[in-house]
Amino acid sequence: MLIMHISDTHLGKRQYSLIEREKDVYQTFSQLIDIAIKEHVNAIIHSGDLFDVFNPSNNAIVEAIRNLKKLKESNIPFISIPGDHDTPKRKGSVYPHYILTELDLIKVLDHKTTYVLQENSIEIYGIPHVPTVSKIALKEILSSLKPKTNKSILLLHQGIRQLLPYESAWQIEINDLPKGFKYYALGHIHTRWKIRREDGSIVAVAGSPDIMREEEIDGYNKFGKGAYLIDFSKDEPLIQDINLEVRPQRVVTINTKNLKAEIEKIKNEVKREKLKPLLHIILQGDPIRKDFLNRALSDLTDFVLYYRIYKDETKQLLNNEEISIPQDKSLDKIILDYLIKHEGFSNVEANLILELIKNVDNEIVSNEIIKKLVGLE
Numbered sequence: 001m002l003i004m005h006i007s008d009t010h011l012g013k014r015q016y017s018l019i020e021r022e023k024d025v026y027q028t029f030s031q032l033i034d035i036a037i038k039e040h041v042n043a044i045i046h047s048g049d050l051f052d053v054f055n056p057s058n059n060a061i062v063e064a065i066r067n068l069k070k071l072k073e074s075n076i077p078f079i080s081i082p083g084d085h086d087t088p089k090r091k092g093s094v095y096p097h098y099i100l101t102e103l104d105l106i107k108v109l110d111h112k113t114t115y116v117l118q119e120n121s122i123e124i125y126g127i128p129h130v131p132t133v134s135k136i137a138l139k140e141i142l143s144s145l146k147p148k149t150n151k152s153i154l155l156l157h158q159g160i161r162q163l164l165p166y167e168s169a170w171q172i173e174i175n176d177l178p179k180g181f182k183y184y185a186l187g188h189i190h191t192r193w194k195i196r197r198e199d200g201s202i203v204a205v206a207g208s209p210d211i212m213r214e215e216e217i218d219g220y221n222k223f224g225k226g227a228y229l230i231d232f233s234k235d236e237p238l239i240q241d242i243n244l245e246v247r248p249q250r251v252v253t254i255n256t257k258n259l260k261a262e263i264e265k266i267k268n269e270v271k272r273e274k275l276k277p278l279l280h281i282i283l284q285g286d287p288i289r290k291d292f293l294n295r296a297l298s299d300l301t302d303f304v305l306y307y308r309i310y311k312d313e314t315k316q317l318l319n320n321e322e323i324s325i326p327q328d329k330s331l332d333k334i335i336l337d338y339l340i341k342h343e344g345f346s347n348v349e350a351n352l353i354l355e356l357i358k359n360v361d362n363e364i365v366s367n368e369i370i371k372k373l374v375g376l377e
C-alpha cells in the first residue's frame with residue numbers, strides 16, 4: 001500500500017511575472033503525477049494550495065485537468081483539502097476544487113466526509129484551511145476526530161506554532177493534533193519537515209515542490225523538494241523522499257567595489273546549471289549609481305532567467321537622519337505594541353486588528369474579524 005503525499009503546488013503561480021516560472025510550476029506538478037503512475041501508488045493525498053489563487057486562470061485549470069485525467073485513467077484517486085490560497089475571498093464563491101469534483105477527478109474532504117482506501121484499511125480525514133480568527137473552532141473539530149481504523153491519515157493545511165512562531169501566523173500546536181492517526185499530512189509550510197511521535201505516527205510537512213519564494217532556497221538546499229512516498233504495508237509508516245530537480249535559485253552577494261569581477265565569477269558559476277537560475281542579489285559596499293549598476297548586471301542576462309536586487313546593504317549617503325528599527329522585534333510585534341501601548345487596545349483586540357490588516361483583501365475573513373471586534377460573536 002503506497003500513498004504519495006504532495007502539497008502546495010500553487011498551480012498558476014507566476015513568480016516575478018515570468019511565464020517560464022508559471023510553466024516550471026506546471027512541470028513539477030506533472031512530474032509528480034507521472035512518478036505516482038510509474039510507482040503504482042494507491043492514492044495521492046494533497047494537503048492544500050493546489051492552486052495559487054481561489055479563482056485560477058484558464059491555463060491553471062487546464063493543467064490541473066490534464067494531469068488529473070492521466071491519474072484517473074490509471075485508477076489513482078486524488079484526495080485533497082483546500083488551502084488558504086484556494087479559499088474564496090468573496091462571499092458566495094466556491095473552492096476551485098469544485099471544478100474538479102464536478103468532473104469527478106478529485107475528492108475533497110471536510111470534517112464530515114472521509115475517504116476509505118482498500119477495504120477499510122486506511123481511512124483518510126481532512127479539514128480545509130481554517131483562518132486564525134476561527135482557531136478555537138478548529139481545535140474543537142480536531143478534538144472531535146476519532147479515527148476508526150489503526151491506519152488513518154489526517155490532512156491539514158494550517159500554520160503550526162512550533163514551525164511558524166509569529167503572531168497570527170499559526171493556528172495550532174503540535175499537541176493539538178488529535179491522537180490515533182498514523183500519518184499527519186500537513187500543508188501550508190513550504191519547507192519539508194517531519195517527526196516521528198512516540199506512538200510511532202508521523203507528522204510530515206510535504207512542502208511545495210518548487211521554490212516559490214527566496215526564503216525556501218535554504219530549505220531546498222538542505223532537504224530537497226518534491227513529495228513523499230509513504231509505505232503503509234508495515235505497522236509503522238515508512239517515508240521515502242521523492243526529489244525533483246527544480247529550477248535553481250540563489251542568493252548571491254555582490255560588493256560594488258569589485259563589481260565586474262564578482263559578476264564575472266557568478267557568471268562562471270551559473271553557466272554550469274542545467275536550467276537558467278534566478279538570482280536574488282544582496283548588494284554591499286559603497287553606494288553606486290543605478291545606471292552604472294544596471295549596465296554591469298546586464299552582463300548576466302544570457303546566463304540567468306532573472307535577477308533582482310533582493311537587499312541593498314550599500315552604505316547610504318549621509319545627512320539622512322538615522323532611523324533606528326528595533327532588531328529583536330518582528331513587524332507584527334511592533335504593530336501590536338503600538339496598538340496596545342499607544343492606542344490602548346487590549347491584547348485580544350490588538351491581535352484581531354493585526355489579523356484584519358493581513359486579511360484586508362478577504363471579504364469573508366475580515367467580516368468575521370470585525371464581528372468579533374465589535375462583540376457580535
Ligand SMILES: [Mn+2]
Nearest residue numbers: 008049083188
Ligand atoms: Mn502554500
